[in-house]
Amino acid sequence: MRESQTGGHAVVGSGETAAQRAVAGADGGVGPTVADLGERALIDRLTAVARRAVPSHPGHGDVVVVGPGDDAAVLDLAGSLVVSTDSLVQDRHFRLEWSTPEQIGARAAVQSCADIAAMGARSVGIVVSIACPPTTPAAVVLGIDQGMNDIAAEFGARVVGGDLVAAAEMVVTVTVFGTTDGRAPVRLAGAAVGQTVAVSGPLGSSAAGLALLDAGITDFAELVAAHRIPVVDLRQGPVAADAGARAMTDVSDGLVDELETMAAASGVAVEIDTATIPSHPLLRAAADAVGADPIGWQLGGGEDHQLLATFDGQPPAGWTAIGAVVAPGDGPRVRVDGAPSGVRGWQSF
Amino acid sequence: MRESQTGGHAVVGSGETAAQRAVAGADGGVGPTVADLGERALIDRLTAVARRAVPSHPGHGDVVVVGPGDDAAVLDLAGSLVVSTDSLVQDRHFRLEWSTPEQIGARAAVQSCADIAAMGARSVGIVVSIACPPTTPAAVVLGIDQGMNDIAAEFGARVVGGDLVAAAEMVVTVTVFGTTDGRAPVRLAGAAVGQTVAVSGPLGSSAAGLALLDAGITDFAELVAAHRIPVVDLRQGPVAADAGARAMTDVSDGLVDELETMAAASGVAVEIDTATIPSHPLLRAAADAVGADPIGWQLGGGEDHQLLATFDGQPPAGWTAIGAVVAPGDGPRVRVDGAPSGVRGWQSF
CATH class of the missing domain: 3.90.650.10 (PurM-like C-terminal domain)
Structure with missing residues (x-):
């Protein structure tokens, strides 16, 4: 159940987050960067988050056959596949000064899932590719991913895969897919x-x-x-x-x-x-x-x-x-x- | 049919391309930029390319119900959905000095479709998000997209949607989805x-x-x-x-x-x-x-x-x-x- 129609998102939108604390750091530092933590270790943590996520599927079973960690994810859909992709660029579509990483991830997921809903369909899965500078605090990447997992679960979808690459600025690309459940798509x-x-x-x-x-x-x-x-x-x-x-x-x-x-x-x-x-x-x-x-x-x-x-x-x-x-x-x-x-x-x- | 196993890709890999000519320009200029052409006009041209693409589906019918131009694409899959995403960053994963835009697009598509094949599955569709500076020659974006469409068609897949956003550097994110056709995925x-x-x-x-x-x-x-x-x-x-x-x-x-x-x-x-x-x-x-x-x-x-x-x-x-x-x-x-x-x-x- 989406529980936050009447006043913000309790899971990802309130108070100081783990990522914020990690970014701020007890010592005033920013915590380990993506380069410090290393690609493999960071991907392992992102995969663990995705595996823990429990989506709300009122009336629907889990459709994920193969989740993150393989060459590709595999899902069983009852209806036609509905798919959409969006990129968010730091300081153009989001600002780390104005939102927590969790909020940014959540917003990216809402934006993408809205395209699926706009076809009359239900979101079931998300893949996310994050391009970012190696100096990015790992907590930022983990926070964005956590927010995305949390809100996706509210919508009944799961993060089933992704990519992480080095770049000069952060670009978060979310691709979401859903099912028509047999409905004709609304064009x-x-x-x-x-x-x-x-x-x-x-x-x-x-x-x-x-x-x-x-x-x-x-x-x-x-x-x-x-x-x-x-x-x-x-x-x-x-x-x-x-x-x-x-x-x-x-x-x-x-x-x-x-x-x-x-x-x-x-x-x-x-x-x-x-x-x-x-x-x-x-x-x-x-x-x-x-x-x-x-x-x-x-x-x-x-x-x-x-x-x-x-x-x-x-x-x-x-x-x-x-x-x-x-x-x-x-x-x-x-x-x-x-x-x-x-x-x-x-x-x- | 993939026709190029024995010596390069005739469609996208040989000789001077339209994009190269446009980039070089008869006047030595670089042709209109993304900003010159405008987002809408460029997306219209990308959509037209995708609609013209005729994928080779030996033994399979066209699965695209709704292609580019709506909130999301819709596809009918016979088997389970297989999905993977990859980002390519300019000067890290590709160089415009070393490859034509068509070749870069083709390589991105091969890379992503390979993840689908590695599950024992068949690629059917691609969505691509291109983040790039507004000063990017429009021919570069069109060329990348054309190469992607051409090679996707060889693999039996279609480009069914995408996104185009402004950024400081070019990041091309390709998400490909396929079907198991009833096979168990190979893990x-x-x-x-x-x-x-x-x-x-x-x-x-x-x-x-x-x-x-x-x-x-x-x-x-x-x-x-x-x-x-x-x-x-x-x-x-x-x-x-x-x-x-x-x-x-x-x-x-x-x-x-x-x-x-x-x-x-x-x-x-x-x-x-x-x-x-x-x-x-x-x-x-x-x-x-x-x-x-x-x-x-x-x-x-x-x-x-x-x-x-x-x-x-x-x-x-x-x-x-x-x-x-x-x-x-x-x-x-x-x-x-x-x-x-x-x-x-x-x-x-």
Whole structure:
């Protein structure tokens, strides 16, 4: 069971972590580096963590036939394989100054598992490749891996393999695979005129948390926590599929950006009403504190990883209708409160 | 059909490539960079390449249900899922000065598909994440991707998705997945006393090619080509599984290193006879030209990606017996020509 929908992630998000203590060190040092510990020893420890992880598979048995330590992992899937890959680059996608290694690993796993959920599928396994300088504290690598294992287990997935290589900067690449459990995958291109557009939870929380961190404001801890690890119920992916979702994605690059992608793939346009977009209760106060527009966070802020879907009728319980699919015209594919939106999402380059 | 077992890879390994021409440019420039072209436009081109790729699946239908362009790819597998991930870092694992982008992509795909073959399985799909500086010529990214698509198609696999992110240096992470087609996976830990140790083809070619490049020697083109793209028949993985292979891996980190790993995992020792290790006909002459020991290349050189397996009796056709599994003693787990080997394989850190 995912137990943290209502307030952060108890396992990986709270208090000082083992990795932080190791990084800080009783002597003020940073503990052994990756080079100190050695590749083999570090991989042995990562493998041991993965073997200890006990995923929550409500209603499903363990599918891992061969876990870490062999040439490849082997899994038995009941349905079709669903797979996605994402890379996170230090100081571009995460900052060790702003998040613990465990939080960074957890966020990477959420981000990747959200892509699986966005197909209406269930994550079952993760492989992670970590490129990092040899001078990286081993505790950072172990912490990232621990966070990934912990959150993966919450989603019912296991870390089943990985790679560790030397590089000038840290790049964490997560590949996650899941199963449709026999459901038809929910594509981006299924939106059609007359359908309802809905989201699975609050938007803008991650952008708010980032802005608060950037401004050095330590209040609004839940928003900061939501930036460090998105709070999203990925079981809503299969729930939406079962409820007849026609198109689905997750909000990783901002709502308008995702709507543009979905609308373009489907050959339609979308109208949304900002008054209906769900938000964290502290969002407006946080926006006031930072001097920002909360609607901007909701429309353009990425990394919430809430699910965004269209339905023929009303969305299932827990989802919020925010707009409708309409016929495309000469104008932009996404209209916000009746006007074109100038908001652009995150682009890497 | 893999058509290049006897002399390089016609599709990606020969002559000046489109990417090289684009990099060099008629005007001596480097063509548009990743930032010039833009993330979306570049991803559109990568997606188009993947959609055009026609994999060779002798005896198997296309398993891709959803390819690139959605949140995740979806594949129908007949057997258990087999998955592995590897990262390649520029100037550590590949050099743009020494290989074309197509060759680098092809090598990355061979390396990853070899891990699938080493389980006795067949590769069906690849996802690739490329982290690179925005100033990287777009032709480099497109070339790496093209090489990966081409070689994947030879192995019966398709590139079904990926990610592209900005970073300070280029890191290419390849995750490959395959299917057992109902075979039991061949583990590292299955070696037992009395079994024959065998390899699927010549060893030392890649190390020779690297040494030749390093020495600036342009003769022995087939060895240089074997470094740029390993020449290995990965169909021998399932062949070995069907022939009753008891333990299997691929030679990525050097023969002795892989034997040590396999012997340790199996709780046994291994004795090999260097006179029986198959080699490229030009290996000795190349070693003389460089002033190196060809046996050192065969024992310690990595990246040949030949398959290494144990069998209860003689290996199947095409394989070469090079030694035997023996009881472990007080000494090292690998004995070469009756003596302990001091050769160590490649370690990243």
